[in-house]
Amino acid sequence: MQLISLPASPFATRVRIALRAKGLDVEIVPPPSGWPNDRGFRDISPTGRVPVLILDDGEAVWESAVILELLEELFPRRRSGTRAGAAAGARGRSLPDAADGRPGYAP
Numbered sequence: 001m002q003l004i005s006l007p008a009s010p011f012a013t014r015v016r017i018a019l020r021a022k023g024l025d026v027e028i029v030p031p032p033s034g035w036p037n038d039r040g041f042r043d044i045s046p047t048g049r050v051p052v053l054i055l056d057d058g059e060a061v062w063e064s065a066v067i068l069e070l071l072e073e074l075f076p077r078r079r080s081g082t083r084a085g086a087a088a089g090a091r092g093r094s095l096p097d098a099a100d101g102r103p104g105y106a107p
């Protein structure tokens with residue numbers, strides 16, 4: 001798999017965190033130089049945004065929440081089983097949600 005990502009993107013960051021937590025070996029690459037208007041990139045990410053996950057069969061999945069759902073379905077995590085672990089997981093998921101639609105917000 002390959003993840004088109006930017007270091008400063010909170011949306012890409014939460015996907016990178018999930019990949020790492022799941023121990024998945026994924027190549028992390030930047031968007032193409034013409035991003036976000038590059039035609040080829042728009043073909044795989046209609047909004048022109050990152051992150052985009054490219055599956056081994058070449059299928060592209062965009063929108064971080066959808067990517068996270070897919071990763072969870074393909075590689076289900078073990079539940080922490082503790083309140084503290086569940087709360088830490090919830091905290092990690094709230095920051096990008098809060099940032100959505102707020103350009104310039106970078107935790």
Ligand SMILES: N[C@@H](CCC(=O)N[C@@H](CS)C(=O)NCC(=O)O)C(=O)O
Nearest residue numbers: 009010011036049050051063064065
């Ligand atoms: N709802 C999207 C938001 C993604 C997003 O806004 N990514 C920013 C980088 S942090 C981006 O690609 N911006 C380029 C643009 O809007 O043209 C997601 O969760 O994946």
